[in-house]
Amino acid sequence: MTACPLCDAAGGRVVVQAPRWRIVHAQEAGFPAFYRLVWQAHVREFSHLPAAERAESMDVLVGMEQALLRHLQPDKVNLASLGNAVPHLHWHVIGRFAWDSHFPGAVWAQPQRPADPVRLQAVEERLAEVEQDLMSLAPRSP
């Protein structure tokens, strides 16, 4: 059995743990508004999830996107489930800004300009507000 980085470790700073999923802050340099929704079970493809879990994951993704839009006013939110390097279901949810180093390219593409440390810091200072909303996405304990 091959070790899986998302079975063995969180994959970022944990913001919320729920029974079937967790949200982590990706801690990628240059992209402070970068979170991941990681499925707790080791599943390769989105379509391998049962329908009820797909619906649950979509509701969480929408809540994550809305939290970014509400608190950070990004120019665009990027959603992506790639998993080529780590084939354990996870979604990248990234608030993108017209001034960021790669915009309008993907965060995986080549940079188009230097990072802007002042603006990046201003985004970082609002992550606590975003994360309050993310925590509210977890199902309430009975």
Place this chain on the structure above:
Amino acid sequence: MTACPLCDAAGGRVVVQAPRWRIVHAQEAGFPAFYRLVWQAHVREFSHLPAAERAESMDVLVGMEQALLRHLQPDKVNLASLGNAVPHLHWHVIGRFAWDSHFPGAVWAQPQRPADPVRLQAVEERLAEVEQDLMSLAPRSP
């Protein structure tokens, strides 16, 4: 009013037209198994869709992923809604192969090896089968 490339044109070779969405073949060199689900209405973010339309789009995405898995046996399917360049809701659905030019990187990243024209051709020859399945995703006319 700014012209929108996905309001003004299909965005690829049209495979299916449905009332609320269309599927196009992206025709990106080096990635024959690359389709897009384009929402017909001009909506920027996924969370701006009404819940019923989000659910419909997820069902279509899942059907697209399953069609790729069934007929092409990709090593991974990539799903992404970015829209930084064209902020009109569309999903990239891409069958990825361990031998493709960018694997395990994103298709937007730098290539890791030359394209393999023989294997690419073999994928292209099976797209008609994939597209039969994609056509079946459209709602039946009453």
